[in-house]
Structure formats: structure tokens, C-alpha cells
Amino acid sequence: MTSTSPEAAMPAPPQPNDQPHRYAVHMEPQLQQTGQAWTAAYPGAQWSVSAPSRAQALHRLGEEVTRRQNDGEDVFAYTTSILQRHLREPIPGVxxxxxxxxxxxxxxxxxxxxxxxxxxxxxxxxxxxxxxxxxxxxxxxxxxx
CATH class of the missing domain: 1.10.8 (Helicase, Ruva Protein; domain 3)
Incomplete structure (x- = not known):
């Protein structure tokens, strides 16, 4: 039997325990200009880089990721926790x-x-x-x- 009530047409809201395993996480660098400096960081990262221009900040961010990876750091180890947070409340850039x-x-x-x-x-x-x-x-x- 098909319902025609408005509630039946409404999608269910995202659930706090949405199934994280079904998702890939894509993160875009977040940039902020303060005075003459630009700061770039990935959402949820505990570190950032700064540079005089937006383009330089993005370039330095890429270099910093590579440097950290070459030093053996799992730069994006926190993606599972950031995804879980994002599924509860959207995080810009995630x-x-x-x-x-x-x-x-x-x-x-x-x-x-x-x-x-x-x-x-x-x-x-x-x-x-x-x-x-x-x-x-x-x-x-x-x-x-």
C-alpha cells in the first residue's frame, strides 16, 4: 500500500550512527587569510602552514603532507574520527x-x-x-x- 501523506515523502534525516564504512572521506584544504598571510590546513588536522599567498599556502601544505609522510607519519590517520564527527554535524571541507x-x-x-x-x-x-x-x-x- 502506498502512502500519500507528506511525511511519507520526506527523507529520513541523517543518523548520528550513519554507516561510516560505506563512505570514502574526501577532504579539501581550508584556507584563511589574516592580514598579509594565508594559512592552509586540512579539516581536523592539528597542524597548518602559512605563506604570503593562497597559492603558496596550498603548495606548502602539499609539501608538508609529503614531508610528514616521508618521516613515517600517517598524516590522515584521523579520517575515521573526522568522518564520524562529520556524519553527526557537517564539517567544512569534508x-x-x-x-x-x-x-x-x-x-x-x-x-x-x-x-x-x-x-x-x-x-x-x-x-x-x-x-x-x-x-x-x-x-x-x-x-x-
């Missing part, structure tokens, strides 16, 4: 994306990848899914592999 969809986006152009990340987050926040099949059914998954 995206929880269906694992299969995320793998599909590896070779997608940057603009397409960002569009899909934004759409996946938008849907997840209102209790909807956005899977690889959803993406492919939209005819968007046509980038060369």
Missing part, C-alpha cells in the same frame, strides 16, 4: 561519499568531481543516497578511464 562513487571519480575532471562531491553531500545531509549507479544513470559517468 565530504562523505559512497565508496563506489568515489572510485568512479578518480579520473573525472576537477570540476565534475567537485560537482559530484557537492551533490553527494547535499543528498546525504537530507537522508538520501547518491551512489555510483545514480551518477551513471544521470549520464554523467562518461569521462575517459
Amino acid at each position: 565530504y562523505a561519499v559512497d565508496n563506489e562513487l568515489y572510485r568512479e571519480l578518480i579520473h573525472a575532471p576537477e570540476a565534475e568531481r567537485q560537482r559530484v562531491l557537492d551533490e553527494a553531500e547535499r543528498r546525504r545531509r537530507v537522508g538520501l543516497t547518491y551512489t555510483r549507479d545514480d551518477y551513471l544513470n544521470e549520464g554523467r559517468g562518461t569521462h575517459p578511464h
